Amino acid sequence: MSTELNHLIAWDVKAFIEHPLVSQPKELTDRIWNNIKDTLVEFIKEKEVERLEEARLEVMFSRDALAAKLYKDWLATQALTEPFPSVADICLMKEFNDVIVRPADQPVKKKDFNPAIATLPQFVEEWRAKAKLELCKVLPALPEDHPNRDNAWKDPQRLDLATTIFGCGCFNTVSYPRVLFHRCLTSFGMSDCKVTDDLTARFERLNCVPWGYRDKQRCAVPASRFTRTLVQACGLDPETTTKIDMDELDPKFMCLECAPTAGGWRRVMAWNNVVCRCLFHLNMLLMLTWCPLLGESSLEHAQKHCHGAVRWL
Template sequence: MPRSTSKRAVVKESPSQKKGKGRVASTSTAQTSSATRRFRGRGQLKMLPEMPLDILFEIFGRLDPPDVLRLARTTKDLRNVLMSRSARSIWKSAFLNDPDLPGLPEGLNEPQYANLAFSPHCNSCFTAGEHTILWAFQLRLCQKCMEERCVTPAYISYSHLDFSFDEWHKVSKKLPGKLMSENISLLRHAMSSAHRFLYSHEEAAEINEQLAKLKKGDPKKFDGFCDERRERVEGIQAHATQAQMAGPKRLARMQRMREEAQEKRRNAICERLRELGYADEVEFINDTRPEMLSEYSLVKSEIVLTDRVWDNMRPRLVELMQSVTEKMQRRKRKSLLKKRQRLFLSILQGFIQARPIDEVNPRAIDVCVLSHVKAMLEDDSMDAYTTEESFQALVDGLPRMFEEWRESKTLGLLALLPGHNKDDSDFLLRATTYFRCDGCSEPIAYPRILAHACLTELQHGHRNREDDVALLCTNLDSEPWNYDGKRVSYYPAAEASAKSVVRGCGLDVNMTTARDMNDVNPWLECLRCSHKAKGRAVFRWRKAILHDMYHAAAGQTYAWRLLSDAGAEAAEALQQKTFETCYNDLPEYVCIRCRHQCSFLQMRAHLRISHSIDNPEVEEDYVLRVDASMDQPPFPLMLPYSPPEVIELDEDEPAPKPLKYSGRSIVIDD
């Protein structure tokens, strides 16, 4: 309890204090205490000693031990007050405010205990810095003093040391004898930073000397001394363990107190912002980025919010809320567009499922950027187009929209062809017409080019934009087909190789279409790769084009030959055998029944499990997807080598005429 003002502190004055000006009067009464106790100091604490003692004791009793310790070291006057016996109640109250430290240890008073726990100075050399508190020895030492004070393991022997002989000779003089080594539990110990037990040489030598004397005398006294000493050491070590754990506990408690004070200040600021009309902004921050306020310099503080502090910070917080309002509106806009797109996509997917499986249709993003569809998605009203029924009016117009999209993109592709006008649309259907995209090296024919995935990949630029088109693209993670108009180009090298293959089939390169080639479905042999030991390399016509491009890149001319009927049957049998054993995990096939896409092996398992089809047939149960690669397995196919067939003609029988192209079919004249 605080000391009454009727009693005065009796402080023994030194000669220097008698001549000083900050001297404390020896006696006084309650009526004259406020007038006679005058301390002269400097700085912000100069008026503090002039207050009545009961008020000072009440104030100081609410402080923590480190605060009282620092306060006692500020001025001589305050030190005289706080280090007097009458001020013990202040120290006791301060330690009660720190629930982490254990009670007062044996041999220390309150100021000494506070100095041990909280002083920034070494107890030996008095230097400030990082120190180790040896609670069992009631010492705070730096690393240098710890080594000089001979605090080291006391039970080690020469065989356990990595010392030289000279070093061992110096250390052995300080080591205790055999009795102490056998009774190590009688010594206090502490833990070093290297997690080793530390013992005091002086204490070990003293206890060892006492044990040696008692060993020669009465054994009962020896055992009694050991039991008493061991019990005392156990108490000291238990207290030291509690004190060692107090530091982390105190740090955690102080952190919790700081966080609670910051949270209280933040809640008060949020309430004041709501009163200014920023309730939606505060809710938006709490839901999306709570750290925006928590980490803000004006908010992240432990000081209690007052009207004066609020008036000073309000202009900057209002400016922050205005920027949040803009972000909130953009976020709402993004959320609205995403919700409308999701509703529209559900309708669009249902419509596409009913279309033919080999039909090339625009992607969802291509439909969303159409003018009338985009206008519906970007409607400013928050209540418009919030259900699927709102978009049902577009369903009847989707076939026409799809057709117009295909026509528009077809005209764009025709513009890329050298020397062809927009009315020559049949040129796109030829087996020799190929394009390429800037992300692939493989030639792409029409209409696969309209469904090619690379041409709708979202570019990085869209993610940094905030306009509605960029938001529509980001929501679908794609962009309209060939959005910038620079990602598709004509592929003359593929055209040259395709003409080589078509000529090898004996067909007209200016009239043969890809459908014609599929109908003929020829097997061709590459004469450049024919080898008597390795065999003959044979290809279907699409893979033959890729193979011819390989030779053309090496500067070799074409040399293709159609296989005979027997060779075609052998190639077909080899393809069927190798195709069922090859592995390709690309999802190139589509189930006709449910539109599921997967690899060849997975497709057969899918049809067996999901549709109970054990022997699926291509074109009936599954097909290659429109954007499937030309380079399909198996690869390669090598037939055994055989010499070219020699056909003997009857002199009276006319020679067979070559293949001719007529319309959309291939006929052989008699």
């Protein structure tokens, strides 16, 4: 018991000296000791359990941090043109997690993660494929007469459409592939503290959660419908027009309903900014009053409609 007491004094001396049976203004006699011994021994044992648990978690946290650093070092060697899993996804990857959760008294070094690092390319590809399928499952069903209706849930090409937009807790609209690495979907938040277990503690220390850890993604139906009208206003087919197509066309839109500012300015926006603005203000009644401005005469077209200056956003 002397060892446990020494550990307690070194770890949390305040808890010991402030214990009601210890913090007494009287001399400790044999009689008093015999009366309080059992209670204090039980208290010291409980504190020893707490100390060992805290030490175990700290060891696991340090291994998570090492795994995160190794992953970030590996990412630095990759072409970041495609989405990659979050740090939390990697720490839960079996090859990494098996090393991280080894007994606390078993040393873990950088080289112990080498086999896990070697499997990262395959894991990333599998993660992307799985994430795409999860996103496809929440997309609206196709019309009954659509030839690809039955297989729509596993058609990742639908994710590239300009009309495929997902919702987010920060009230922003998120398209693919940004939905796979949008910060709001992987950062640790207070709502993630509901369960007090090892995983939650690890996520809190990493300040990150795996993609899809919270509620499943949802399709922003109003945004998708609104974007459909923008695509059609550009003379394009919303069933085949991708986000890249719209970005390359780079159409500007001007609201014919909004009054000019005090300085006489009219707002002219890129197509994706129009979607965000209308949804943020929940003003879907304006969805049919946006005028597309295309081609070299966009500026003249805008000035003709607003009879004043135009501000590009």
